[in-house]
Amino acid sequence: MSPQFVQYLLTGLTVGAIYALVALGFSIIFNASHVINFAQGEFVMIGGMATVSLVAVGLPYLLAIPLAIATAALVGLALEKFAVEPARDASVVTLIIITIGASMFLRGLAMLVWDKNLHALKPITGDKPIAIAGATILPQSVWVLGVTLAIVVALSWFFGRTLLGKAMLATSHNRLAAQLVGINVRMVLFLSFGLSAALGAIAGILIAPITTTSYDVGVMLGLKGFAAAILGGLGSGIGAVIGGLVLGIVETMSAGYLSSAYKDAIAFVIILVVLFFLPSGLFGKRGGERV
Amino acid sequence: MKSTLAKNSFKRGFAAAAAAFALISGPALAQEPIKIGAFLSVTGPASFLGDPEQKTLELYVDKINAAGGVLGRKLKLVSYDSAGDAEKARTFAKRLIDQDKVDVIVGGSTTGETMAVIPLVEAAQIPFISLAGAVVITEPVKKWVFKTPQSxxxxxxxxxxxxxxxxxxxxxxxxxxxxxxxxxxxxxxxxxxxxxxxxxxxxxxxxxxxxxxxxxxxxxxxxxxxxxxxxxxxxxxxxxxxxxxxxxxxxxxxxxxxxxxxxxxxxxxxxxxxxxxxxGALLVADGLPANDPQRAVLVAYKHEYESHYKSDVATFGGHAWDGLMLAVDAIKKAGGTDKAKVRDAIEATHGFVGIDGVFNMSPTDHMGLNLSAFRMLEIKGGDWTLVK
Amino acid sequence: MLAHLASPRTGGLLALAAVIALLPLVLRNSYFYDVAVLVGLNAIVCIGLNLLIGYAGQISLGHAGFFGLGAYGSAILASRYGWPPLAALLATTFAVALLAFIVGRPILRLRGHYLAMATLGLGVIIFMVISTEDKFTGGPDGISVVPFRIGGFVLQGERIWYWVVGALLLVAVWLALNLIESPTGRALRALHSSEVGAEVVGINAAEHKLMVFVISAVFASVAGSLGAHYSGFVTPAKVAFLHSIELVTMVVFGGLASTFGAVVGAAVLTTLPQLLATFEDYEMMVFGAVMIGTMIFLPRGVVPSLARLFRSHRSADADNKANKA
Incomplete structure (x- = not known):
């Protein structure tokens, strides 16, 4: 492996890990409600911006980060309560418009509460590059990869071992049946928004030291996260992670070996090709449609 | 600080509504204000340009009015947020020209917004000072179009x-x-x-x-x-x-x-x-030699802006300062707001000391700056220094 | 005859014609005309998009791509290569229709959110190409477009454009209404309720979906071409993902499966930013809140929800009368 290739791979993994976290957020909400939450990117923004403003008033990271995640989770819960819940019987397109409206609302609000400027966060542990096989990686990227891994492990434990997680999973498989066995489906829906908002916020905090953050940082990350979730197969946790990583690696490899101007276009072409052959993404549920 | 900003924009909205009402209902005032129209990317991807530009225009229109206005008339700023979108810019320019009937337009934070508006201002024959950078704006020269930033x-x-x-x-x-x-x-x-x-x-x-x-x-x-x-x-x-x-x-x-x-x-x-x-020299204003022709103007603007908005000055706001002051200067020289006379006066600008440089306009040059308007800076110790 | 006039189809068309004819009474200057022209152009796109989303039940988050291809096709052919604008418009429209036909087949096999992703991806790819190939397109700074002319007649000025776009809007509505009442339209509605069910009774879902996809792309492309000539300038912002979202929002806001709803949606959401212009810091927030509020309280969109309200009132009145008699 040439050092160049290693560099592209490391970069791709870091970028992909962030996409994966955003994609997981999409998947969790989709599982609970069959809603695609286009405001997912705004949770990323809220995580980053809230941390910036909390650090600015003098809080240490140890306090600022949990508070920022909690803020995002609260916004997620409020979004479910006041925008999604009242329209839960509406059509898919209507719900898409509602979440798009919510993302604009949150972005506009962030612009007022904070500002329009870009902000940087200090890396959690310094910014001296670490050399690996001729390539370099920032300590913050190691954090990104490590935390993403930890979250994936924690989520699989949560969905596989805890009662609440199992209830959420059951709801995603069959809502009616879940209701019949006594699962509070509405509560599951409510909590799924909080959980995925928290995930988004973590992504936003992790990436802010690498990329800077601002009120509109969520637009692009939301879009890429959605693409990753679709590529992996909606509703599949492992799909979201693989989708994110693949998307990140494809982008950086395209930028490195083909054309940096067309790297995003190349990524989307690949997604389209995958969908033509696997219409439900890499790990999506297959199955017939009900008549 | 954010809330005062919010209040300001509300106030602006009400003031605009009240002014519109006064214009419709009351008899024409003896001294109508001089209307400066602006469309800027106050929000959106180019807000880092439009935001300081808007703040600069607001600050200096207030200052000029507090000092008695221009030719005994008050200035009135009509400003819209084009959000970096050329289509919006075009519609707002139309609104400024046909609805608000402004006397001169200063604005267009980005090249796309500016270029979309040029056919309109040329047809409406209204002086337009763009705040965008690309050379295509003034090359070839368009009769009614000027620009302030270095290209x-x-x-x-x-x-x-x-x-x-x-x-x-x-x-x-x-x-x-x-x-x-x-x-x-x-x-x-x-x-x-x-x-x-x-x-x-x-x-x-x-x-x-x-x-x-x-x-x-x-x-x-x-x-x-x-x-x-x-x-x-x-x-x-x-x-x-x-x-x-x-x-x-x-x-x-x-x-x-x-x-x-x-x-x-x-x-x-x-x-x-x-x-x-x-x-532009603005970033190193305080470090300029005392005999630098721009020094006084730069230092005054920098301190004015920073003390009023409590944030660092950016060169982009300076583009708006130049645009506004060039327009005001031309209106004074033209002795009124006759559009053709104002245009001629802008074109005749000579030796005007601005933020972006010293302007010398001519019928073949509607930007009026040369390479001396740019200084080469190097970042040392977290601050700008002049490269000698 | 009278009954025919009173049918929602003809009646609606007449009402729209009346609105277009009378609107100039309140359009005080060319700025108002300008907004009206933009409403008309957006409405034409939305009518086509509504056929696809509202009637065929296929979402598209990439329609700005077709709009942009129309705009840039006309701009490049007419302004760079000196084609007569009408020829440029026709050639561009044909090319867009062909493109939609080719990519439509594989894309429309996808369902729901996967279809949304595929159309979104298509739009992003078109956007990337347009903003990167600056030799032809002028890149992100955009490109100037010559005025529209047919023979020696130059289409210039908001007032002339108002009547042209108004007439085209009526044609678009008429075409859409006819399509909906045709056997294809009925097949589409069957498709919307259940694709498998429709296929069982012998409706070729793929063909019908493809046809509507091509038609909606053509509507967008023509509006894009005309819009480019009207503005005299086009930038990639018109091709961007956000513009696609705006278009879908207009359709859903006005009312899915309601052609007049598409027109109302375009009218409201094109004028709203103009009304909010003085509150720039709040604009995005208010816009978002309006979208959420409308969808919660009028989930079917403005026109169908209001129509339903109106109908239930009327039937209640009729019931009352009947009771009294």
């Missing part, structure tokens, strides 16, 4: 002159895919050969990209590169600068005038040390 071609030339003096001839270019970036990239490629500069690598990154190490690794592995030039603004250049250090490139690194605000140094942390860029 991106001049930025390229300034950088290439500096490279020549450091004996650097093979360079790599890395730019974003936004309007500013692409326009500057094209201009640099265009004038490079005049300075014996050869562009051996040309990389691009997208808006919202989070990592540019792939592009920089490619540049690092391109044979013969002696210096790197990054054309862009916003988050992009800050990430490029950090990644530049990360992948361990040690070549001289140049940025464009797009990053000429303190924000860039803050965002890139220590990574911006040693970076050179061309910029």
């Amino acid at each position: 991106d071609r001049m930025a390229c030339e300034k950088i290439f002159v500096d490279m020549q003096s450091r004996k650097l001839s093979k360079i790599a270019l890395i730019s974003g895919n936004g309007a500013f970036d692409k326009s500057m990239r094209a201009q640099c490629m265009d004038v490079a050969k005049n300075y014996g500069i050869q562009i051996v690598a040309d990389e691009t990154y997208g808006a919202g990209d989070t990592d540019m190490t792939a592009q920089l690794t490619k540049i690092k592995n391109t044979a013969g590169v002696q210096a790197v030039l990054n054309a862009g603004f916003g988050a992009g250049p800050a990430i490029v600068t950090k990644n530049y250090r990360q992948v361990g490139i040690t070549l001289p690194f140049y940025q464009s005038h797009g990053v000429a605000s303190k924000e860039y140094i803050k965002l890139s942390g220590g990574a911006a040390e040693g970076v050179r860029l061309p910029a």
